[in-house]
Amino acid sequence: MISKKRGLIIHAWCLMPSHLHMVISSRNGESLSAIMRDFKKHSNKKLIEEIKLINESRSEWLLRASEKAGRLLKRITANKLWKDGNHPVELYSAELVEQRVDYIHNNPVESEIVDEAENYWYSSARDYAGRKGLIDVELVR
Numbered sequence: 001m002i003s004k005k006r007g008l009i010i011h012a013w014c015l016m017p018s019h020l021h022m023v024i025s026s027r028n029g030e031s032l033s034a035i036m037r038d039f040k041k042h043s044n045k046k047l048i049e050e051i052k053l054i055n056e057s058r059s060e061w062l063l064r065a066s067e068k069a070g071r072l073l074k075r076i077t078a079n080k081l082w083k084d085g086n087h088p089v090e091l092y093s094a095e096l097v098e099q100r101v102d103y104i105h106n107n108p109v110e111s112e113i114v115d116e117a118e119n120y121w122y123s124s125a126r127d128y129a130g131r132k133g134l135i136d137v138e139l140v141r
Contacts, residue, residue: 006033011140012101014108015122023097023140033086035072040082063091097140101128 007027008082016020026032048066051059073080091097105117105125113118118129126133128141 008039009076010095010124010137010139011134012104012124014104014120014124014127016107016111018132021107023104028135036086044079044081064110094140101140 007030009025009027010022011025012021012023024032024035026035029132048063051062063079066081069076070080089100091100105123107127108114108120109117117119117123117125118131121134123131124135124137127137128139
């Protein structure tokens, strides 16, 4: 896992159908952009493997589309799922961290996927509500 290998600390996260939000830091001072590059590379490979295994009506379409996107770039040798770049925001105060964590956790509520943030499986909102989430996080509150 990238988080243990590279010193990535995940404080909050929420995987939505079309995007991912995270509040992260680095345990060993490694560049977050380098960690995110490796995270995308590793997760891209694992997601493609999983898509090939599942019996879902859009699997073939998604594989074709990601293969086409990968062919357009010389640095990609196969499928490409992630967009280039990311949108980092430096969280320089406790108030800003709390605001961003709340925003992330309320994303599925605002999108009307669930009525309470902690009921969304693919989020650390469960951890912040005192329940065990899918992945380990270091709480910031």
